[in-house]
Amino acid sequence: MIDKIDSNDDLVSIVIPCYNYESYVEKCIESALNQTYENIEVIIIDNGSTDGSFSKIQRFSNNNKVRIFRFENNSPPGSKDYVVSYGIRKSKGKYISILMADDWYLPEKIEKQIKLFSILPNSVGLVYCHGYTYLDDSNELKKWKMGSISGYVFKEYLSNGDIVIPISPLIKRYCYDIIGVDNDWIGSEYDYFVMSQYVDFDYVDEHLVVMRVHDKNDRFNYLSVYERVKRYDNKALTTGSAIARGGRLLINKRRAAKYITFAFDFIVIMRDMENGFLAIQEGVKFFPFYLIRPKVLAALVLIIMPVKISNFILNKYAN
Numbered sequence: 001m002i003d004k005i006d007s008n009d010d011l012v013s014i015v016i017p018c019y020n021y022e023s024y025v026e027k028c029i030e031s032a033l034n035q036t037y038e039n040i041e042v043i044i045i046d047n048g049s050t051d052g053s054f055s056k057i058q059r060f061s062n063n064n065k066v067r068i069f070r071f072e073n074n075s076p077p078g079s080k081d082y083v084v085s086y087g088i089r090k091s092k093g094k095y096i097s098i099l100m101a102d103d104w105y106l107p108e109k110i111e112k113q114i115k116l117f118s119i120l121p122n123s124v125g126l127v128y129c130h131g132y133t134y135l136d137d138s139n140e141l142k143k144w145k146m147g148s149i150s151g152y153v154f155k156e157y158l159s160n161g162d163i164v165i166p167i168s169p170l171i172k173r174y175c176y177d178i179i180g181v182d183n184d185w186i187g188s189e190y191d192y193f194v195m196s197q198y199v200d201f202d203y204v205d206e207h208l209v210v211m212r213v214h215d216k217n218d219r220f221n222y223l224s225v226y227e228r229v230k231r232y233d234n235k236a237l238t239t240g241s242a243i244a245r246g247g248r249l250l251i252n253k254r255r256a257a258k259y260i261t262f263a264f265d266f267i268v269i270m271r272d273m274e275n276g277f278l279a280i281q282e283g284v285k286f287f288p289f290y291l292i293r294p295k296v297l298a299a300l301v302l303i304i305m306p307v308k309i310s311n312f313i314l315n316k317y318a319n
Contacts, residue, residue: 010039010093010094010095010114011039011040011041011092011093011094011095012037012039012040012041012093012094012095012096012097012110012114012170013040013041013043013088013091013092013093013095013096013097014032014035014040014041014042014043014097014098014099014110015043015045015084015087015088015091015096015097015098015099016028016029016032016042016043016044016045016087016099016100016101017045017047017082017083017084017087017098017100017101017187018044018045018046018047018049018053018057018101019046019047019048019049019053019074019101020049020050020051020053020216021049021053021101021102021216022049022051022052022053022055022056024101024102024103024212025044025053025056025057025101025102026056026059027104028099028100028101028102028103028104029042029044029057029060029066030104031099031104031105031106031107032099032105033060033063033065033066034107035105035107035108035109035110035111036107036108036110036111037108037110037111037114040065040093040110041065041066041067041091041092041093042060042063042065042066042067043067043069043087043090043091044057044060044066044067044068044069045068045069045070045071045083045084045086045087046068046069046070046071047071047074047075047083048071048072048073048074048075049074053101054070067090069083069086069087069090071083071086077187077188077228082184082186082187083187084098084186084187085181085182085186085187088176088181088186089181091173093173094172094173095114095117095170095171095172095173096170096171096172096173096176097110097167097169097170097171098166098167098169098187099167100166100167100211102212102214102216102217103167103209103210103211103212104209104210104212105167105208105209105210106207106208106209106210108208109129109208109209110170112129112204112206112208113127113129113170113204113208114170116202116204117170117172120202121200123199123200124150124199124200124201124202125171125172125174125175125195125198125199125200125201126164126169126170126171126172126175126192126195126196126199126201126202127169127170127201127202127203127204128147128163128164128165128168128169128170128192128201128202128203128204129165129168129203129204129205129206129207129208129209130143130144130145130146130148130165130168130203130204130205130206130207130208130209131143131144131165131167131168131207131208131209131210131211132144132207132209132210132211133210133211133212133213134210134211134212134213135213136212136213136214136215137214141210143207144165144207144211145207146162146163146164146165147162147163147164147203148203148205149163149201149203150200150201150202150203151200151201151202152196152200153196153200153201154196154197154245154246155245155246155247155250156196157193157196157254158246158247158250158251158253158254159250159253159254161254161257161258162189162193163192163196163201164189164192164201165209165211166188166189166192166211167209167211168208168209169192171195172199175195175198175199176191178195178198178199179191179194179195179198183232183235183236184228184231184232184235185228185232185235185236188228188232190229190232190236193236194236197241197242197245197246222262222265222266222269222270223266223270223272223275225262226259226262226266226275226279229258229262230259230282233255233258237251237254237255252286252287253286253287255283255286255287256283256284256285256286256287256290257283257287257290258283259279259280259282259283259286260279260280260283260290260296262279263275263276263277263279263280263283263296263299264276264295264299266279267299267302267303267314268314268318271310271311271314273302273303273307273310276299276303277300277303280296280299280300284296302314
């Protein structure tokens with residue numbers, strides 16, 4: 001049983017970037033303000049929205065827990081001047097949580113993470129939790145659990161892929177001091193991957209966040225995300241520190257597995273055989289043994305087939 005924390009609580013900064021989410025941003029902000037943990041500040045940055053998002057955000061301007069900032073021009077994910085970096089710099093909290101404007105928190109999210117932090121060793125810099133996906137087109141809520149591991153998890157990231165639901169972590173501020181806020185991956189789940197080299201992780205074994213799935217999700221911009229991931233990997237996984245902690249073989253296998261996964265997305269979902277082939281090439285460059293895996297061989301066969309035949313096969317079997 002975790003004891004209740006005392007009244008001298010540490011400030012938590014919830015950073016909310018928003019771009020053209022007028023339909024979603026109010027629910028997001030309300031979920032931050034309705035946290036049972038009261039010592040919070042909510043930093044909202046409108047990222048050059050061209051819809052009515054900023055008007056919705058301004059409705060919260062009289063709340064003394066809210067600070068609002070506005071960028072005139074959009075700064076997209078993957079750019080060094082991305083608004084999340086700005087929000088972190090403006091924040092004052094000992095702890096930081098990043099919440100995207102189309103998603104939301106359940107009320108006890110922050111409180112339960114702070115309570116867990118209070119009994120953990122100082123080596124733990126990040127506490128995550130499980131969550132839900134909310135399917136916008138069907139109003140369906142599905143439980144979602146990515147990882148359930150604690151301690152030093154960098155090698156787990158390399159071996160098995162992402163562990164943390166992107167909006168779930170509560171992070172000690174010094175973690176951003178370690179990795180910096182000028183990286184072009186700032187505000188993405190790649191933050192946590194890089195942090196895992198330097199601090200321990202732990203988790204609250206409950207579902208406390210909701211990520212909305214809709215047609216504007218950045219994750220569905222497969223080519224853009226793929227190019228960003230390659231760029232991030234080239235910066236973060238080629239350092240002496242990363243190689244010393246993870247080992248070159250594990251790092252290369254991680255990169256290969258990710259690029260091959262993107263190749264399947266290109267081929268099966270986008271029917272983009274050219275980029276699918278290039279992604280396979282990129283993956284095999286880092287781990288040649290992927291070339292003899294049945295799924296990769298099947299993908300290569302689809303690539304060289306006439307379009308009508310490959311589409312027929314994909315339509316019949318891919319789903």
